[in-house]
């Protein structure tokens with residue numbers, strides 16, 4: 001049996017949430033998607049993720065939500081992370097941080113491990129992402145059939161290095177955070193399906209989802225500027241992974257643009 005997973009890149013702003021709300025169930029049906037994982041770190045109307053945006057994603061066809069450096073922008077999300085099994089935050093935050101870095105979800109008799117980690121190059125100096133993922137894999141050992149890792153990171157080198165380090169140990173690895181889709185999707189030597197960045201589910205004519213004029217003002221004046229999400233047309237970016245349950249590996253990875 002082919003178990004098809006759709007991974008969606010950073011959902012940026014309310015119009016992106018709205019598009020998912022209106023279209024994801026149809027996409028699931030039309031493309032025979034079994035499981036959807038989406039990065040929701042920018043899904044709240046004022047950036048970050050809040051209870052409303054997370055619940056909307058879950059309600060309209062997303063099975064698992066990963067996050068990133070904007071996870072904790074809204075204070076209300078802390079408790080939500082503690083009590084909601086389908087959402088993960090980067091596993092390399094300090095011990096006692098709300099929520100979890102990995103979760104195991106059930107779908108069609110398969111146990112799906114979803115992990116999230118934050119890169120440390122040009123980002124917060126958190127615990128080593130390599131060792132964090134090693135630790136999460138050990139913690140989940142024997143409790144899953146398919147493994148998925150979202151590496152939320154700025155540097156392509158860090159994501160690619162991690163893909164090699166975990167090649168053959170994790171079924172699906174994708175990067176998020178840059179909001180720009182890369183064209184390097186592939187199945188690696190030891191069987192891991194990989195893409196450096198899924199891209200963004202967000203407004204095309206913008207700077208990574210934000211109104212262009214806000215970013216230009218910021219970069220040219222160096223004054224504090226309020227960032228608003230662009231209201232231009234939204235495109236969904238991601239990747240589709242086909243996992244063969246008999247062969248126990250991903251047999252196809254393809255970029256997704258809609």
Ligand SMILES: [Fe+2]
Nearest residue numbers: 010041042177
């Ligand atoms: Fe993002």
Ligand SMILES: [Fe+2]
Nearest residue numbers: 068069070177
């Ligand atoms: Fe990010």
